[in-house]
Amino acid sequence: MMIEGRRISASPRPCSGRRVVAKKRPRGEGFVNSVKKLQRREIRSKRDRAFSMSNAQERFRNMRLTEEYDTHDPSGHCSPVLPFLMNRTKVIEIVAAHDIVFALNHSGVCAAFSRESNERICFLNVTPDEVIRSLFYNKNNDSLITVSVYASDNFSSLKCRSTRIEYIRRGQPDAGFALFESESLKWPGFVEFDDVNGKVLTYSAQDSIYKVFDLKNYTMLYSISDKHVQEIKISPGIMLLIFNRSTSYVPLKILSIEDGTVLKAFNHLLHRNKKVDFIEQFNEKLLVKQENENLQILDVRNADVMEVSRTEFMTPSAFIFLYENQLFLTFRNRTVSVWNFRGELVTSFEDHLLWHPDCNTNNIYITSDQDLIISYCKADSDDHWTEGNAGSINISNILTGKCLAKINATNGSPKVDDCSSDGGNLKKPKLLGGKLKKPKLPSHSQRMRSTVSEALEDITALFYDEERNEIYTGNRRGLVHVWSN
Numbered sequence: 001m002m003i004e005g006r007r008i009s010a011s012p013r014p015c016s017g018r019r020v021v022a023k024k025r026p027r028g029e030g031f032v033n034s035v036k037k038l039q040r041r042e043i044r045s046k047r048d049r050a051f052s053m054s055n056a057q058e059r060f061r062n063m064r065l066t067e068e069y070d071t072h073d074p075s076g077h078c079s080p081v082l083p084f085l086m087n088r089t090k091v092i093e094i095v096a097a098h099d100i101v102f103a104l105n106h107s108g109v110c111a112a113f114s115r116e117s118n119e120r121i122c123f124l125n126v127t128p129d130e131v132i133r134s135l136f137y138n139k140n141n142d143s144l145i146t147v148s149v150y151a152s153d154n155f156s157s158l159k160c161r162s163t164r165i166e167y168i169r170r171g172q173p174d175a176g177f178a179l180f181e182s183e184s185l186k187w188p189g190f191v192e193f194d195d196v197n198g199k200v201l202t203y204s205a206q207d208s209i210y211k212v213f214d215l216k217n218y219t220m221l222y223s224i225s226d227k228h229v230q231e232i233k234i235s236p237g238i239m240l241l242i243f244n245r246s247t248s249y250v251p252l253k254i255l256s257i258e259d260g261t262v263l264k265a266f267n268h269l270l271h272r273n274k275k276v277d278f279i280e281q282f283n284e285k286l287l288v289k290q291e292n293e294n295l296q297i298l299d300v301r302n303a304d305v306m307e308v309s310r311t312e313f314m315t316p317s318a319f320i321f322l323y324e325n326q327l328f329l330t331f332r333n334r335t336v337s338v339w340n341f342r343g344e345l346v347t348s349f350e351d352h353l354l355w356h357p358d359c360n361t362n363n364i365y366i367t368s369d370q371d372l373i374i375s376y377c378k379a380d381s382d383d384h385w386t387e388g389n390a391g392s393i394n395i396s397n398i399l400t401g402k403c404l405a406k407i408n409a410t411n412g413s414p415k416v417d418d419c420s421s422d423g424g425n426l427k428k429p430k431l432l433g434g435k436l437k438k439p440k441l442p443s444h445s446q447r448m449r450s451t452v453s454e455a456l457e458d459i460t461a462l463f464y465d466e467e468r469n470e471i472y473t474g475n476r477r478g479l480v481h482v483w484s485n
Contacts (some may be wrong), residue, residue, distance in 0.1 A: 042202075056372055059469055060395050060405035060485075067118055067451050067482035071103045071111045071474070077306070091474025093362055094463035095135045095144070097165050101472055102144065103461070110146065112168050113480070115468065119253050122171045126136055131155065136193045140216045140304065144168065145179065147191060158185035162218070170207065179218055183211065194234050196323065197257045201239075210261065230313040233281045236323055238263065240281035248272050250279070252286075264300060285341045289315055289333075306342035320454040322398070324372045329366075329373075333357070338398060341392065347401040353378040355391045355459070365464040373398050374471065376459045379408060390456035393471060393483070399423065407471070407483055409453035410448045419451045 037253065054104075089106035096102070104110040108131030110124040125132060129151035136145040143164045149155040154350045162178030171476040184206045185191060192201040193215070200213040208234060224232075224241070231242040234257065242253040251269040256263055266290060270276065277289040286298040295308040316330035328347060329336050334354040338347035356363055365374040377394040389463045392408035461474035471483040 011203060039076075043118065053151060053360050054185075056395065056397070056404050060407075062485040063405075063407055063471065063483045064485065065450075065455055065481055066452055066484045068113070068455070069101070069103065069113045069118075069120065069480040069482075071105045071109060071478045071480060073109055073123060083394070088341075088478050090458075090460040090476040091480060092461055093135055094461045094472050094474055094480065095137050096465040096468075096472060097137045097139075097144065098140070098431045100165060100169060101463075101465075101482075102135055103198075103472075103474055104132055104135055105474075105478050108148075110135065112173075114169070114286075115482075120170065123175050124173045126161070126169070126174045126176075133158070138193075138215060139297065139336075140198060142166075143176075144195065146176075155472055156186050158189065158191055160191060176266070180213070192234070196236050197234065199257060201234065203232075211322065212257070220456060224260065227474055231279075233279070235281045235283055235321075238281070240282075240286070242279055245270065245276065250276070252279075254281075267335075270298065271327070278323075280319060282321055282341065283323075290311075295343065297341060306343055311346070313339075313343065313415075319470075320364070320366060320444075321368065322366070325399070327398075327438045334378070336375070338401070347399060349373075349396050350402075350408075351377075351403040352394050352396050352401075362461045363459065365462060367464070371398055372404070373463065376473070377406075389458065390453045391459060392456065393459075393462070407456070409456050411450075450481065 006174055063484050071091060073086065087107050091103050092106050093104040094101065096311050099115045100126070102110060104112070104436070108125070110132045112121040112124060113119070114121050124146055127150070130148050131146045131150070132146050134147045136147070138145055141162075141164070143162045144293075146161050146163070148161070150159065153159075160179040161176045162179055163173055167175035180191065180200075180202055181302045183191075185188075185202045186205060187203060189203050189205040191203075194201065195215070198215040199221075199244065200212070200215055200218070200455045202211045203209075204211075208225065208227045208229075209228070211373055212221045212223070213219065225240075226243075228243045229241050229253075229306055230244050233240040233242070239255045239257050241253040241255060243253075245251075251267050252265070253262055254264040255261060268279075268286070270288075271290050271293055274290045274293060277291055278285040278287070284299055284301050286296075286300055288296045288298065292310060294310050297306040297308065297315040299306075300303070309458060313330075314332060316332045318331045320329040320331075324326060327338050327340055330339060331354070334357050336349050336354065337345060337354060340346050352375065354363070354372075363376040366372070367374075372395055374395050376391065377392050379390060379392050392406045395405045396403050396405055400406070415463050455475070457475070458476040459473045460476055463472045464470070465472065472480055473483070474480045
């Protein structure tokens with residue numbers, strides 16, 4: 001998923017950060033000229049938009065279940081020291097780079113699969129006591145960064161390793177090298193990879209020091225040492241430092257992401273004795289929401305404040321910021337909404353009820369053009385033909401909310417149904433002699449153990465490879481499925 005700004009905490013369990021950002025290309029400037037971006041979007045012709053929607057429908061129309069991979073290691077290759085690594089657990093993260101698919105399961109085992117040979121290349125766990133927590137593909141040097149904890153360290157500190165994709169393709173995961181060895185990343189320390197700015201942010205709780213590294217060569221650029229900093233949020237070109245609040249205000253600083261120069265320092269007034277639900281920075285806009293209060297949208301350039309009624313904007317469980325479109329997505333109660341920075345609801349999605357109530361962003365992918373969202377969703381409420389507990393993979397247009405296509409098991413085949421042409425009404429099996437004729441299931445290769453319906457059950461991770469036009473899904477059984485046309 002074009003989901004960047006990934007923060008990995010040193011807590012005992014992987015954290016799912018509330019703030020996830022989507023980007024199209026890196027930004028070097030500080031305050032982005034949003035007026036020009038809005039003008040570009042507004043002058044875009046309807047014909048071009050219609051062509052884009054039609055093209056998206058064609059891309060996903062004939063997707064089928066074509067391959068199945070297994071992340072489970074029954075041989076115990078990774079587990080002579082840690083028996084729990086031998087357990088079959090759900091896939092929690094999928095990353096693809098070129099022709100390799102990386103799948104990480106909940107126990108901490110990560111496997112690499114080749115799309116060319118359709119074979120497992122290797123496991124990325126280099127030592128017997130390694131538990132991998134998260135993955136990050138660094139396109140700057142074509143490498144995969146793994147973030148791990150180790151039994152020898154009582155699983156207390158995060159350790160990062162960079163391995164070039166070519167070494168993994170050769171089956172040499174141990175050919176990588178350690179990163180940030182000088183940093184003590186014990187809880188509540190963390191490491192955050194920011195692909196938008198090409199930076200890495202680390203926090204050492206031991207000495208309360210934040211450090212910023214270059215993602216291209218991992219050299220340290222500068223550090224921030226202040227025990228009163230409560231949180232740091234990253235936007236294109238800038239960082240927002242949130243300090244410990246006083247009774248009636250919270251001190252804030254905006255820094256240049258490149259060299260740490262302070263661009264602006266100010267206090268934001270708060271309602272007394274009310275907790276802060278969130279403070280988020282998006283270029284020149286600051287979003288502040290307190291418990292049972294209106295959303296405030298502050299323009300930090302001129303201190304203008306706009307408010308959105310608390311009944312219209314309720315605190316979401318997660319955000320996705322769309323830097324190219326000057327919009328942001330909110331997730332709440334399985335629904336997705338699109339907002340602009342005038343506090344207006346831009347889009348409500350049709351036929352796009354998310355499967356997971358906790359908004360697991362590993363089940364959501366935003367395309368690089370930021371025009372499509374691909375999610376694991378509930379099947380149609382009036383669809384009585386789905387076998388088992390299968391959901392669907394829905395592809396929707398972000399600007400219009402229209403469902404363009406979906407992958408489901410309604411008719412017993414891995415066909416993608418075009419939602420826009422028939423309003424989402426799916427073809428039902430015919431009744432013959434008053435009895436329901438069950439659709440015939442497609443044949444599968446010997447390596448395929450799951451039916452289409454089974455492959456669409458309990459999906460726990462999703463990734464869309466835009467280069468290959470393939471969707472990869474992982475489920476609770478540790479299986480990875482390839483959907484391709």
